[in-house]
Amino acid sequence: MENKTNLLIRSKTVDSDSRRRFLRYAGFSAATATTILAACENAAMEPSTLGEGTGARVAADGSIDLGSGDVGILNYAYALEQLEYAFYAQVIATPFAGMSNMERMILTDIRDHEKAHRDFFRAALGAAAIPALSANFGAINFNDRASVLSTARTFEDLGVSAYNGAGKLLSSPLNLSTAGKIVSVEARHAAIIRELLAPFTTSFAGDDVVTSDTGLDVVNMPGTVLAAAQPFVVQTITANNLPTM
Amino acid sequence: MNLQNLFNALENVDPEIYDRVKHVSRRQLFSFGKKAALVAAPLAVASSINKAYGQSMPDRTVEVLKFALVLEYLEDEFYRLGLNTPGLIPAQDRPIFAQISKHEASHVALLRTALGAAADPKPNFDFTAKGAFPTVFSNYQTFTALAQAFEDTGVRAYKGQVANIGQDPVLETALRIHSVEARHAARVRVLRGMKGWISGMEGFPGAVYAGEQATREREVDVPGISGVSAMGVTEAFDEPLTKDQVLAIALQFVR
Structure with missing residues (x-):
């Protein structure tokens, strides 16, 4: 298993689109296929930097398992970042009615941040990464400011809660450090989106997310987060092998 | 014994x-x-x-919590003094600082409880930093500039300690304080006409933003692989500060 993991991680340089096409034709599980592909590829990132765990697996029914150990948690983060980026890309592509210049600037910034997060995870995970997810935003009215911003608030608070909960599931300090660099940016997003929805109130760090008597922010474990995210993703995501407490 | x-x-x-x-x-x-x-x-x-x-708490954890407590004492007293200074904070902005102040007071209480007898007493603070900011409680711009500096320092300080704590029962608590500080920082920054996120090393005082210009993460050239501008990438990743870097900032405000 150790060798297999290493191979998976070393195949980082495989172009993800060609890998997906290959997978589709070959009908292999991601792990099997990428191991084969990996044999032909040069090492791109030392496996030890990713931490323990095995990569994503695509089941015969198309459902995507995030993998195990730290790698699984990084895939969990990668899934959420994919979802966030897809959302903001759509927000900017089809701006809601009456979007102000300031709102456009803020939402464009956030889109770019989420793209940086998404592409970072894809690069770091290499062949251990889950495939590209397809978004299902049918429930969102992208022409309506309230619909867009309240969805943004949901995604950002969900992201904060996810990283806050995932910290204790990571075994590598490097991964913990990476999660820390990203979660505070998600928290900044959450505060600013909340400010757009409820200016000059306490909402940026409201009592609905920051527990009033402890001053602690929202926290959720992967099961809760994925259940909230799943309606926005076409593929079924499973977390059967993620670490638990 | x-x-x-x-x-x-x-x-x-x-x-x-x-x-x-x-x-x-x-x-x-x-x-x-x-x-x-x-x-x-x-x-x-x-x-x-x-x-x-909690004397089974490792020494390392105790040190981290004691360090965090100094920062929380600083923030807590800063906002309380600001809120108690008539005419300093405009009525429209008071709910913001009252909410932040409430959280900082909770953080002090929480850390003191966790540390028990190991908790140090509150230091005596000098928010003028020995005269460097004489108008801290008479000029609202000075007050909000320091608020931003304290919040962004707080974010970077907790971030720096998170990897040190590692798998410890207090990790989740530290993370949950960390993201609250980030919410505060974002709100105060926007109040001052800045972006909610840190662009490059832009900000004051400079020591608070040292190293924020990083665009390589885990040896990945993020602008190169994502096409996102270097400035956007610096915004997308908040960087940590070491304990020594943070203390060099914070101790300027201790008598």
Whole structure:
């Protein structure tokens, strides 16, 4: 298993689109296929930097398992970042009615941040990464400011809660450090989106997310987060092998 | 071990010691026969103190929490003084600072409780930083500039310690404080006409933003692989500060 993991991680340089096409034709599980592909590829990132765990697996029914150990948690983060980026890309592509210049600037910034997060995870995970997810935003009215911003608030608070909960599931300090660099940016997003929805109130760090008597922010474990995210993703995501407490 | 001396010492540090070890009352501890006390009492005391004070907490964790407490004391006192200064904070902005102040007070209480007797008393602060910011409580721009500096420093400080703590029971608590500080920072920044996120090293004082210009993460050239501008990537990843870097900032405000 150790060798297999290493191979998976070393195949980082495989172009993800060609890998997906290959997978589709070959009908292999991601792990099997990428191991084969990996044999032909040069090492791109030392496996030890990713931490323990095995990569994503695509089941015969198309459902995507995030993998195990730290790698699984990084895939969990990668899934959420994919979802966030897809959302903001759509927000900017089809701006809601009456979007102000300031709102456009803020939402464009956030889109770019989420793209940086998404592409970072894809690069770091290499062949251990889950495939590209397809978004299902049918429930969102992208022409309506309230619909867009309240969805943004949901995604950002969900992201904060996810990283806050995932910290204790990571075994590598490097991964913990990476999660820390990203979660505070998600928290900044959450505060600013909340400010757009409820200016000059306490909402940026409201009592609905920051527990009033402890001053602690929202926290959720992967099961809760994925259940909230799943309606926005076409593929079924499973977390059967993620670490638990 | 001289139990009476130990208890006297603890009592001096924290008068509530007996409340926290109430399941082993003082009377019980010292009413044992001499022989029994030699054996049973130290165990009982150790066990109850471990429970009450978490003395199984690794030294490293204690150090991290003590460090965090200094920052929370600083923020807590800063906002309380600001809110109590008539005419400083405009009415429209008061709910913002009242909410932030509420959180900082909670963080102080939480860390003090977690540390128990290991908690240091509040330092005496000088928010003028020995005269560098003489208008801190008379000029709102100065006040909000320092608020931003304290919040962004707080974010970077917790971030720097998160990897140090590692898999420790206090990790989740540290992360949950960390993201609250980030919410505060974002709100104060926007109040000052800035972006909610840190662009490059832009900000004041410079030491608060040292190293924020990073665009390589884990050896990945993020602008190169994502096509996102270098500035956007610096915004997308908040960077940590070391304990020494943070103390160099914070100690300027300690008398």
